[in-house]
Amino acid sequence: MKATSRAFKDNARRALGDPQLQKALLNLRTGFAERRAHAVSQLPEWEKLRDEAVAIKRHTLANLDFYLEAFEQKVTAQGGQVHWCRDAAEANAAVLAICRRLDAQTVTKGKSMVGEEMGLNDHLEANGVTPVETDLGEYIIQIRHEPPSHIIAPAVHLTKEQIGESFRATHRALDPARRLEDARQMCDEARAILRPRFLAADVGITGANFLVAETGSSIIVTNEGNGDLTQTLPKAHIVLASLEKVVPTLEDASTILRVLARSATGQEFSAYTTVSTGPRRPDDADGPGEYHVVLLDNGRSALLGGEFEDMLRCIRCAACLNHCPVYQAIGGQSYGWVYPGPMGAVLTPSLIGVEAAGNLPNASTFCGRCEQVCPMKIPLPRMMRHWREREFERHLPPRTYRLGLAAWAFFVERPALYRRAADWGARILGYVGRARGRFRALPLAAGWTRTRDLPAPEGRSFMSLWAERVAARKRA
Amino acid sequence: MSPSRDQILGSIRRALRRGALAPEAVAACETRLVTHPRNLIPARARTLPPRGQVELFVKMAEAANATVARVREPREVPATIAAYLARLNLPQRLVRAPDPALDALPWSAQTLLETRRGIAADSDPVGVTTCFAAIAETGTLMLHSGPAGPTRNNFLPDTHIAVVRASQVVAAYEDGWDRLRAAPRDADARFAMPRTVNFVTGPSRTADIEQKIELGAHGPRRLHIVLIDDGATT
Numbered sequence: 001m002k003a004t005s006r007a008f009k010d011n012a013r014r015a016l017g018d019p020q021l022q023k024a025l026l027n028l029r030t031g032f033a034e035r036r037a038h039a040v041s042q043l044p045e046w047e048k049l050r051d052e053a054v055a056i057k058r059h060t061l062a063n064l065d066f067y068l069e070a071f072e073q074k075v076t077a078q079g080g081q082v083h084w085c086r087d088a089a090e091a092n093a094a095v096l097a098i099c100r101r102l103d104a105q106t107v108t109k110g111k112s113m114v115g116e117e118m119g120l121n122d123h124l125e126a127n128g129v130t131p132v133e134t135d136l137g138e139y140i141i142q143i144r145h146e147p148p149s150h151i152i153a154p155a156v157h158l159t160k161e162q163i164g165e166s167f168r169a170t171h172r173a174l175d176p177a178r179r180l181e182d183a184r185q186m187c188d189e190a191r192a193i194l195r196p197r198f199l200a201a202d203v204g205i206t207g208a209n210f211l212v213a214e215t216g217s218s219i220i221v222t223n224e225g226n227g228d229l230t231q232t233l234p235k236a237h238i239v240l241a242s243l244e245k246v247v248p249t250l251e252d253a254s255t256i257l258r259v260l261a262r263s264a265t266g267q268e269f270s271a272y273t274t275v276s277t278g279p280r281r282p283d284d285a286d287g288p289g290e291y292h293v294v295l296l297d298n299g300r301s302a303l304l305g306g307e308f309e310d311m312l313r314c315i316r317c318a319a320c321l322n323h324c325p326v327y328q329a330i331g332g333q334s335y336g337w338v339y340p341g342p343m344g345a346v347l348t349p350s351l352i353g354v355e356a357a358g359n360l361p362n363a364s365t366f367c368g369r370c371e372q373v374c375p376m377k378i379p380l381p382r383m384m385r386h387w388r389e390r391e392f393e394r395h396l397p398p399r400t401y402r403l404g405l406a407a408w409a410f411f412v413e414r415p416a417l418y419r420r421a422a423d424w425g426a427r428i429l430g431y432v433g434r435a436r437g438r439f440r441a442l443p444l445a446a447g448w449t450r451t452r453d454l455p456a457p458e459g460r461s462f463m464s465l466w467a468e469r470v471a472a473r474k475r476a
Numbered sequence: 477m478s479p480s481r482d483q484i485l486g487s488i489r490r491a492l493r494r495g496a497l498a499p500e501a502v503a504a505c506e507t508r509l510v511t512h513p514r515n516l517i518p519a520r521a522r523t524l525p526p527r528g529q530v531e532l533f534v535k536m537a538e539a540a541n542a543t544v545a546r547v548r549e550p551r552e553v554p555a556t557i558a559a560y561l562a563r564l565n566l567p568q569r570l571v572r573a574p575d576p577a578l579d580a581l582p583w584s585a586q587t588l589l590e591t592r593r594g595i596a597a598d599s600d601p602v603g604v605t606t607c608f609a610a611i612a613e614t615g616t617l618m619l620h621s622g623p624a625g626p627t628r629n630n631f632l633p634d635t636h637i638a639v640v641r642a643s644q645v646v647a648a649y650e651d652g653w654d655r656l657r658a659a660p661r662d663a664d665a666r667f668a669m670p671r672t673v674n675f676v677t678g679p680s681r682t683a684d685i686e687q688k689i690e691l692g693a694h695g696p697r698r699l700h701i702v703l704i705d706d707g708a709t710t
Contacts, residue, residue: 024686031687045518052515065488066497066505078669084481136693137684153684160686183685191694198694199598214509215669225631225680225695232627232672243484248505249512254649258518265683268536269614272695273675280671285574285595285626287671297484304491 001119001147003352005336008359015330016451024159025331032322035266036373043262053259054377056252057313061304067213067246068295074216078278080291091296092123095205095238098292099129102235104202110220110227111135112207113151113316114240114296116338117351120205131205132197134226136190143170149332151339152264152318157331160186194226204230204288208241209260209315211293214249217277218293221260221270228274236290237276243295244312250275256315259375263317299351307386311346313376318343320370320380326363335360342370342380349387358396361387422461430459514650521612521647529612530645534703536615540678541691542699551582553639553702558586560700561602566635570602571595575624577606578639596629603633603696608673609652610645616677617701618652620670627672636679636696641704649675 004011015021040046060067072082085091091114099107107124109115109131121131121142133142137154141147144166148154155163164180167189179185206227210219218239220227231237247253261270280287303309321327321341332340337357339347345360361384370380391397392405411418433439433456441449448454489495497505521532534544545556561568569590572578583591596603605625609618617638621627630636646652657667680695691697 027687031683043518043520045516048516049518056515062492063497063501063505064492065485066502068485068488070505070509084478084484086480086483090480134694135684136682140684153687155684156687163685183688183690186685187682187690187693191692194694195598214512217669223680224682224693226693228627228631228674229694232631248508250653251512251514251650254653255515257649267677268540269616269675269677271540271677271679271681273616273677275669275673275675277669277671277673280621283623284621284671285623286628287621295484297487301484301487302491304488305493306491 001116001338003337003348003356005348005352005357005360008334008336008363011334011336012330012363015334020159020162021157021331024157025328028156028322028328032264032266032318036263036319036322037266039262039266039268042268043258046259046262049255049259050375050377053256053315053375054313056247056255057376060247060252061244061309061312064243064246064301064304067248068243070213071211071216071246074213075278075291075293076216078216078291080216080278080293082293082295085294085296085298087298088118088296091118091240091294091298092120094292094294095120095240096123096127096129098236098238098290099124099203100127102202102290104129104235106130106132106197106201107203107205108132108134108198108201108226108230108234109138110204110206110222110230111138111154112205112240113148113338114207114242115205116148117242117298118240118296120240132194132201134194134198134230135222135224136187136226139190139194140166143167147333147338149340150318150321151316151332151341151343157333198226198229198233201230201234203236203238204232204234205238205240206231208239208245208293210253210256211241211246212248212250212253212275213246215275215277217250217275219253219257219273219275221257221273223265223267223271225272228272231274231276232287234288236292237279237288239276239291239293241293241295242300243297244300244314260315260317263315263319263373263375303350308346308350308383310378311343311350311383313378314343314347315376316343317375319373319375323369323373325365325367325369330363335363342384343378346378346380346383346387354387354391354394355396358387358391361385361391419461419463423464426457426461427459430457432456512653517648517650518613524612524647526645529647530642530703530705533610533612533615533645534701536612537617537678537699537701538615540615541681542615542678542701544701544703546703546705548705550580550704550706553581553704554583554586554589556702557604557637557700558589560637560702561589561635564698567601569600570604570637571597571600571629571633572604573606573625573629575606577624578604595626596632598632600633602635602637603629604637604639605630606639607644609655610640611647611649611652611675612645613648614677616649616675618649618656619674619676620656621672622670627674630674630676631695634692634696635698635700636676637700637702638676639702639704641706643706 083094149157327341438453682693
């Protein structure tokens, strides 16, 4: 997928002024966050489970080479195949080679963020294979030729009116006068359209939430059942997985599963958790004849042992997106690549370079909600700070920004001077703004005042008031 | 071996600033895979007596939008299913998995119910399956593929009906895994993973349109559980 992360500021500005998007984003605040909070409140062991989930991933990452080799051995022993791919190009080639060998015309796809990262759909289409997204949200954005805006709810940025229009424009064979007003009708229409596609597909491609070294299995967690129809009906099942998805045992996967659905959708357990191991057995009643795991590195192995290693614990639950004030304001597409929100702000520079994605770790208020709700306790704000430091060290931010920061640093490193300057600044601004109580425009502060007023200070700085209070208490 | 494989493994070791794992570390990892130790399991179901686990299973399954009918004897199952279909005004036509446990039930006594044994087709409105275990913790069914369990039978039909015996109810996912490990499947009577293990919690659903939950996305619109209180756990 082509990154537009460089244009983050323009993307964000456009997003803030888009009334449809703003309306759609309102659904996030009441939906995900409340449901997650309720699910967590129902499980007294929540914090302990988080700690155990973190410990499992830490152990796995420290021994990643062992567990990947053990996983491959088990897959092979059961008649499957692991394809090791250093980058997206290798992974795309591996998938295409399987499709070509099986003479595949169409492939069905369950939602896979690794597939988005690879740009797999474009690659297949360019080579004469038709990919059909089957997750409802992915299907909607596929027919609209858009990238996903959320890692578990790809069409969360759209209103039902926009979706209805796209259905009418795409499903031309249906009665133009049909009713298509609510989610139920659209859901039924997509179900009817996609059912024959499931039955006709030659190859089924899914992602993976986990790979299990103990058994050579891949696990997907879904609610719609599309991932299951995708992998059960065709001749071959291809699993797209990045290498940090491996865990040692079924017990370890079970522990992380307990925190995954609750963090993601606030469900006790997703409707379908499916463990797939190899191709169908000789006496099986159904199932795919081939099982392939496309194992993608794409820069992840280089993150081990460094300050971004913790990011490899991420289980893609999207809790950090759902609780992020910046994501809630601008939606996912503004981030300009596959992974939005706080996890994307850390992962994107790691995978496509800080030169292309340096804006993302700056798009944070550092409120810390993301780290609080992360089931894997990933220190997202700290890592965004690391990226800001690296960006600064490489002289990537614009000159005015660097000069401003240098000027600010000059004062901050001299506390007495800083306090005096802040106190005078507050007094002057308070005096000038005393009539209105706020500023509509202010020199050097256009970045703030372009979209909102700046409240006028009420005369004194916090530090000087605080000093006065401390002095008064000492006297008393 | 492919050059990419060696390069990826090499890159992992370089980043971790070590060569191949030391023998004692390898031994520790191998032991973990063989002994698959349990992690923390929530008290919710684990601390309940078997009867309590059955009640919790029913409560959690219903909370996930499944419906549950309870019978005393296996022979009551076909009539219960026919009554369920009639009550919802659904077609009296079902496909049942080629499972000996289902073969043993008195289907022919239901003269209005059309039953077929085999693999589900797109045109089958109702699929009946058994299950391997039922997880009390979250009201989850555990099914697996095999000669008696075509996976599509619990995904293609609009209505999925699962026949569950109370003795199949266990506390947690880990108990389900242990039962599966204890059920030898291959010719040498060793444990072998089935191709597919499905954990099913309620019917299919989506919230992809404006975060509004709709049941029946691509999989079954309804999940009905017929629970046989066979007393094996009392």
